[in-house]
Structures are given as C-alpha cells and as structure tokens.
Amino acid sequence: MQIDFHHAVTYVAARIAGFPHDDADIIAYAAQYVDDATCDGTIKFDNKAIYKRISSSHKTIDLENLDPVEDLVVWMPFHFLPGNGGADPGDDPEGTFIHKLVALPDSPVAQEMVQAAIRDPEKPYSLHRLGITMHVYADTWAHQGFAGVLHEINEVDDFEEIGDSRVFAGGLKGFINHIVEKAAPPLGHGKANVFPDMPFLSWRYKNGQGKVIERNNTDIFCEAANGICKAMQRYRGQNETGIGVQDMTSLRDLFLSLKLEDGSKRHNEWIKAIAAGRFSFGPATISYADEGQDSWKAQALGGTRDLPKFPYKDSFLTSNWKLFHDALQLHRITVSHDILPIYGICAA
DSSP states (O other): OOHIIIIIIHHHHHHHTTOOHHHHHHHHHHHHHHHHOOOOEEEEBTTSOEEEEOOSOOOSSOGGGGOHHHIIIIIHHHTOOOOGGGOOTTOOOSSSTHHHHBOOTTOHHHHHHHHHHHTOTTSTTHHHHHHHHHHHHHHHHHTTTOBSSBOGGGOOEEEEEOSSOOOSTTHHHHHHTTSGGGGOOSBTTGGGTTGGGOTTOEEEEEOTTSOEEEEEHHHHHHHHHHHHHHHHHHHTTOOOOOSOHHHHHHHHHHHHHOOOSOHHHHHHHHHHHHHTTOSTTOOOOOOOOSSSTTSHHHHHHSOSSOOSSBOOOGGGGGOHHHHHHHHHHHHHHIIIIIIGGGGTOOOO
C-alpha cells in the first residue's frame, strides 16, 4: 500500500471509528511514516543528550535489502508480518519454514499484534503505536502471499491485468520492462513491483510456487479499510461495526476512480475528497510531510537534515517524532520477541 491508503484511508477509518481529528491525524501520520522512516542511528545533542532511533523501511533498491538480518528487523515486523499459514500457536502450516513467513490477511499473528497495541493505551506514544500497528495490519491484506525475506517463494511471473479496465499502456509486462525495479530481488513483493499497492487494479500472476493467483485489489483494500476501522473501534472500547454502507461506497468509488500510477497523486485527490466532506464525519483538512518544516522530524529537531549535533529543546521528549520512534522500537520488540516465538518463528 502507498500513501493514499496508509495516510488518507487510515485517517478516514480512524474518524469513522470515533477518533477526534487531532488523534486521527497522529494515527494516520504514524501509519504512513512507517514507510518513510528509512534512517537509523544515534541523534546527538549539544548538551550531551542522545537518542537512538531505528528504521522501519528501506528503499526498494537498497543494498541493505540483501542483508538477511535487515530483512528480519525491518521488512518482517513492519511490512510482511508472517501469517503462520493461518494456523494458531503450536500448529504449523503445510510445507517448510518459509511457508510460516508468508503474510496472510488478518491472520492469528496479526490479531495478536493488534491486541498488544490495544492493551497498552496509557503510554504517551499509544496513538503513534496504534498508527504503526494499523500500517502493518493493513499490509497483511495488500502483501498477502509474499514473505519479508529473500526467497524464491516471492517470484512473480506471467502477470497481466484482468477485467474491463486497462490502466497500463502495453499492459503490466510492458510497464515492468521499462522500470528499474525489474532487477529487484525476490524480497517481499519486489518482483511484483507496485501492483499489490494499487487500489484500482485487478490482475493475475503466477507465484513462486507455480500457482496462478487472481487479485482484485479494490476488494482487498476495502476489506483492509474495514479491518483497521474495526481494530480502532476495539481500541476505543466500542462495538466493532466497521465502516457503514455509505462510507464504504465512497471509499470504493475513490479506489476505483483514481486510476493513477503515482500514489502521491492519488493521495492529493484523497485529501481533496476529505476536505470536501465525502465521508460521514464531515469536511476535514489533513496533510502529510515527511520532510521540510512541517514534518515531525523538523518540529522535533529543527530540521530534517542529520547534523553532527542538534540544539536540545525540552520539547523533544514529547515531540511526535520522538514518540513515534519510541513506539517503533516497542512494536518491533513485541512482534519479534513476544509474538512470533509463540508461533514457532525465530526472527530476531
């Protein structure tokens, strides 16, 4: 999924779940920032204070993607949550260990992850953690069938659009042959490029096990939106009614009508639709900036460019950027050290 879902749709789902604007804004920003927090290392301040951060993503073409340890600490806990074949703790799916690592929508592992975030609402970074969790939870739908490690199970071949609509000139094969990602290693859905992330696309492909898979991304994205809405309603202690018919119709219409390859362009249209009051909570103004003066990092540190030392401000401790990175570390520890071992998965 791209910024149109992780930011805009997460905001919509949070508002429908009953969160006020300011809280939904934090949840949605955190959900998207999972894709943009690509830097790790230590932040040093001029008063000798330090803060150590971790990253939750790498660029598609990045040598760190070839490091199996990086795969386990970045791609697996934040983007390709292992589904354990849909089996409960103590049970193994058919096949070898790799089949335990393949992401599956709303798996028992994913439900355990959501519950861990729900049980911890008192932390100052609880909303940031909820946003991170909603990113990973939504990706269990979009990234289903792929694993967050380098393995031939992630191979993709013979892909083509299906249905009446044809978005890509020359078809999907023509599109993939003209971009650098065709050289991407079989990590996650790298071989499928952005096709699992496009909400309007219906397509088929042959997976790494030689099985033909047909996917209607619109249906998948609607299910994901409903799933994260129910999870956020549970966080608030409300009945899990999910997204109502009217709002779901608006979501589906936007998914289908914004046939744009560029996720940022789709995101801009979503922002306009939310501002125009397309949803039941009424008009709202949202924005997102991972860089520049409006970004969480700049608000916390005074700029987005890493410096040898930053001027320290007491407000750093309660900044959204710092709270996000606090939540990021707890999420990774919880998933990798607490949840996955219950399912017989050692990935830390």
